[in-house]
Amino acid sequence: MFAAENGLKGDPRLQAISDAIRVVPHFPKQGIMFQDITTLLLDHKAFKHTIDIFVDRYRDMDISVIAGVEARGFMFGPSIALAIGAKFVPLRKPKKLPGEVISEAYELEYGTDCLEMHVGAVPPGERVIVIDDLVATGGTLSAAIRLLERVGAQVVECACVIGLPEVKGQRRLNGKPLYILVEPREIDGCC
């Protein structure tokens, strides 16, 4: 669900956040209009608005874990975790986390990839928000949800700054709600 449909309709912060995101055409390959959040991170006010909106939503939902997907989930997750007093758990590409991990494979357009989490980071029953900068097909987020459910955690919601149109139907997200701040930007006068 988009923030604008869920209590934040007309909130000027959403426009500021959307305006701060840069579109880079044909990255990483032809035809993809890449939604670049690094320009949002350069805009202190808009970056703060982004964190504040998530914090306001999750502060009173009894959330004990924010799980962030490598690497852009690391840019948003820790600030939210700090503000609501939750743990931050990084979900990483293979072989980055030391010690004992569990792994979950997921499909890419061509081939598969893998997400890992530390064994013991999240005890059973903990209430978790999964965060990433953007959701497209939902493949990565679905793998994140499966990892957390395998250790008995309760995924309350997945939170993303940007949601591509594919996810409006909420497919491939294991029935978990999605909370998204903005839609992708178009480029003026492009294509």
Add this chain to the structure above:
Amino acid sequence: MSAYRDKDPRIHGIQSKIRVVPNFPKPGIMFQDITTLLLDPKAFKDTVDLFVERYKGKNISVVAGIEARGFIFGPPIALEIGAKFVPLRKPKKLPGRVISEEYELEYGRDCLEMHLGAVEPGEQALVVDDLIATGGTLCAAMKLLERVGADVVECACVIELPDLKGRERLNGKPLYVLLESH
């Protein structure tokens, strides 16, 4: 300079939360794992607070964080001190125009990239990472910022491995750490 030496009372709590994983990523390396620190909200907050207290009000407009663990500590610091956050990334991750700086690994070379236009000449910058070992990555990070005309005020890390003498590779720039590990 280190908070460890200043004996701030929060340091002991932070140090106790860092886990050492032997023989990762290869035999002989005692890996300093900060993920257990992130599982303790108070200790994680104390970590960020120590940096924020040092840098707030010092006219720092850029916090540059090194992929990927610098992305965990850098943004909360940037938000608290009113600075931009600039990610310094492995090759081909940043879209659009970038500048690249190569640096040496134990075997081979690697490369760090930064967006063109992210940092303006004359801006005061911090470089943040979880740990400094040989200083090779931090040195490359500083060079990227200096190449676009920024002034690197200090490098800030949670942990220093002093025996690897990374401090000496920073071209005289100051280094601030919370903890040392021998």
